Amino acid sequence: MTDGSHAAAPFPPLASIVLVTGKGGVGKTTIAAGLAAAAAKRDGKAVLVEFGDGDSGKRVLAGARSSGVMHEVVEPKTALETSVGRLLGSRMLAKVFIGNFAVRRMLRAAPALRELAMLDAVGHIADKAKGRRVVVDMPATGHGLAWLRLPLQMRDLFGSGGLYELSERLVHRLVAPRACSVVVVTLAERMVLQETLELCSALEKEVGMPPARLVVNRFPQPIPPGAIEQARALQTEAGSQLVELLEAREAARSEALITLGGASSLGVQLRPLLLPQAGFDPNAVQVADWLVSQEAA
Amino acid sequence: MSHPAPRTIVCAGGGGVGKTTTSAAIALALARRGHRTLVVTVDPARRLASAMGVEVGENVMEARVEGGIEDKLFALMPEPRRSTRTFIDLLFEDEPEAKARMLENRVYLLLADAAAGMHEVVSLMLVAKAIEERRFDYLVVDTAPSRQGLDFVSYPGRLATLYEGRAVTWLGNLSGRPDTSDDGEVRDESGGLLAAGRKRIESLFGKLLNPRTLRDLAGLFAELAIVKDRFARLARVSEQLLVGPTTRYLLVAAPTGSAAADAQFLSRRLKRLGQHPTALVLNRADPSFPAWVDELPSEGMPAELTAALEVVRGDFATRVRAGDHLALSLKSDLPRTPAVRLPTLEARDPSRIVRTLADLLGPHLGLLAGA
Numbered sequence: 181m182t183d184g185s186h187a188a189a190p191f192p193p194l195a196s197i198v199l200v201t202g203k204g205g206v207g208k209t210t211i212a213a214g215l216a217a218a219a220a221k222r223d224g225k226a227v228l229v230e231f232g233d234g235d236s237g238k239r240v241l242a243g244a245r246s247s248g249v250m251h252e253v254v255e256p257k258t259a260l261e262t263s264v265g266r267l268l269g270s271r272m273l274a275k276v277f278i279g280n281f282a283v284r285r286m287l288r289a290a291p292a293l294r295e296l297a298m299l300d301a302v303g304h305i306a307d308k309a310k311g312r313r314v315v316v317d318m319p320a321t322g323h324g325l326a327w328l329r330l331p332l333q334m335r336d337l338f339g340s341g342g343l344y345e346l347s348e349r350l351v352h353r354l355v356a357p358r359a360c361s362v363v364v365v366t367l368a369e370r371m372v373l374q375e376t377l378e379l380c381s382a383l384e385k386e387v388g389m390p391p392a393r394l395v396v397n398r399f400p401q402p403i404p405p406g407a408i409e410q411a412r413a414l415q416t417e418a419g420s421q422l423v424e425l426l427e428a429r430e431a432a433r434s435e436a437l438i439t440l441g442g443a444s445s446l447g448v449q450l451r452p453l454l455l456p457q458a459g460f461d462p463n464a465v466q467v468a469d470w471l472v473s474q475e476a477a
Numbered sequence: 478m479s480h481p482a483p484r485t486i487v488c489a490g491g492g493g494v495g496k497t498t499t500s501a502a503i504a505l506a507l508a509r510r511g512h513r514t515l516v517v518t519v520d521p522a523r524r525l526a527s528a529m530g531v532e533v534g535e536n537v538m539e540a541r542v543e544g545g546i547e548d549k550l551f552a553l554m555p556e557p558r559r560s561t562r563t564f565i566d567l568l569f570e571d572e573p574e575a576k577a578r579m580l581e582n583r584v585y586l587l588l589a590d591a592a593a594g595m596h597e598v599v600s601l602m603l604v605a606k607a608i609e610e611r612r613f614d615y616l617v618v619d620t621a622p623s624r625q626g627l628d629f630v631s632y633p634g635r636l637a638t639l640y641e642g643r644a645v646t647w648l649g650n651l652s653g654r655p656d657t658s659d660d661g662e663v664r665d666e667s668g669g670l671l672a673a674g675r676k677r678i679e680s681l682f683g684k685l686l687n688p689r690t691l692r693d694l695a696g697l698f699a700e701l702a703i704v705k706d707r708f709a710r711l712a713r714v715s716e717q718l719l720v721g722p723t724t725r726y727l728l729v730a731a732p733t734g735s736a737a738a739d740a741q742f743l744s745r746r747l748k749r750l751g752q753h754p755t756a757l758v759l760n761r762a763d764p765s766f767p768a769w770v771d772e773l774p775s776e777g778m779p780a781e782l783t784a785a786l787e788v789v790r791g792d793f794a795t796r797v798r799a800g801d802h803l804a805l806s807l808k809s810d811l812p813r814t815p816a817v818r819l820p821t822l823e824a825r826d827p828s829r830i831v832r833t834l835a836d837l838l839g840p841h842l843g844l845l846a847g848a
Contacts (some may be wrong), residue, residue, distance in 0.1 A: 418772035
């Protein structure tokens with residue numbers, strides 16, 4: 181385990197499309213914005229792609245308006261109409277198809293096609309960006325993996341037809357380490373970490389995309405050795421409260437390091453990037469500077 | 478239903494705000510008052526499950542968090558990875574042949590695996606089954622940790638319309654299967670004839686899928702049509718549990734970057750569902766330094782301990798600041814929603830956190846649970 185201050189082995193460069201995934205609430209959007217801001221600083225421009233309403237991206241980019249990061253919001257309904265329109269040769273036909281009373285209900289119950297269409301939208305945004313970095317803020321863990329599996333599963337299932345061709349295209353455009361890198365964001369909590377390492381392993385085994393970076397956000401600062409013993413020696417009620425707090429804190433920290441240290445047993449060969457805990461969550465520019473300082477941008 | 482329906486409390490919030498722990502603590506506080514309570518979490522954390530003495534799985538288990546509440550606190554934490562299978566087990570209990578065909582239908586396995594909300598629906602169906610089997614006074618539902626967490630409130634109803642109307646039969650008859658509907662023609666809600674429409678949609682399907690896949694897709698819906706009444710009934714029971722007149726919605730937030738925005742989003746989402754948030758629960762929003770911090774000696778301590786205390790004071794200062802910020806911004810976003818502000822709890826044993834949180838939430842049960 182390194183503390184990230186001296187690079188053991190350099191990180192491999194990131195591909196032009198970067199998918200950022202992880203459990204909800206770990207700071208995925210902030211890291212995604214930081215990766216985009218770092219690329220924008222280097223290349224002049226970069227794109228941050230967000231699914232849904234675009235609120236989160238706007239929030240984290242608020243402090244980085246002039247950073248050259250373009251914010252693209254992929255809205256499910258539009259993405260579906262555009263994708264199906266391309267397959268059927270006309271957007272009008274797509275509307276007829278999607279608007280059919282039974283098809284509409286089927287799509288609401290099983291949104292796989294809509295999700296494929298949203299990945300298709302990412303592919304087209306990347307084509308337009310002409311090699312500039314496109315960072316995608318993916319949905320939370322399990323769902324993010326399911327999305328990446330989708331093109332492979334659909335390709336294998338369909339065999340031929342328009343959706344087969346779309347899936348095949350996406351497998352090459354997105355589910356390929358040369359075209360696309362995955363960055364996994366997590367926290368130093370044992371359960372979250374364990375789940376994250378399983379995700380890393382599943383990404384490699386199930387979709388052939390080992391993560392290119394593992395960012396452990398809000399990593400707690402160490403406390404000086406001996407402090408817990410000294411707090412115990414106070415032998416007051418306040419002292420024992422302090423002991424309990426310090427112990428819980430150290431336990432969380434060392435458990436996290438142990439879990440990360442055991443990552444290789446899961447086949448995860450990845451040096452974790454530990455982003456130290458600060459008062460408030462950092463903004464996109466601060467994360468970008470940190471990533472650059474770690475030679476991980 | 479042979480028992481009166483339980484009162485439902487739905488906990489919603491963005492990721493990482495302590496929703497699952499809060500749900501468990503509210504359930505424990507209710508159990509302590511003597512209410513038979515079932516807590517359901519759709520995003521099971523194994524560590525919390527073991528702290529509560531239950532296992533992640535499809536059965537309701539009695540939780541063991543502390544003594545004195547025997548036969549009062551129960552938990553259901555279904556395994557997300559099994560929901561594709563559980564869905565079939567629940568629906569096709571009496572249809573072994575259709576069940577066997579479903580388990581081999583490749584389109585089902587793909588669509589179910591990729592279906593957002595599948596796990597939530599399966600969890601609710603398990604709840605619907607559990608409350609038919611025994612009486613509960615309260616049901617505490619921990620939703621998925623995202624802005625989409627509340628979508629599943631409308632999900633059973635959405636699925637029910639797929640099954641109640643003719644969509645399933647219509648889809649089951651795609652690709653030249655004989656139409657089994659009574660008049661041979663299918664009408665949509667507006668009364669238009671869709672028999673001609675079917676040819677057109679079929680030809681569009683033909684551009685997207687090869688014939689074999691289209692047959693699998695039609696086959697899937699033909700199987701589902703067999704159990705559509707059972708499904709519609711379970712979906713409606715689940716829907717009533719979630720949107721009944723006594724249901725309370727708690728928005729859980731914490732000082733994470735997106736918490737305030739998430740809470741505001743979820744409250745708008747609730748409004749669209751015809752509901753409103755009952756209360757806000759603000760976790761890790763310490764109102765002040767705990768008293769014991771000031772009781773520590775201010776000088777004469779060893780250097781290491783002084784440094785550690787600096788770190789701890791810094792943490793608390795940050796928390797109080799973040800807690801104030803969160804409380805203020807939510808107060809301006811949701812001025813009419815009362816808030817319960819809770820301190821950060823740290824302990825190595827998660828069940829201890831649940832118990833302490835239940836102590837803190839106990840006095841607010843009137844607001845949070847109407848109890």
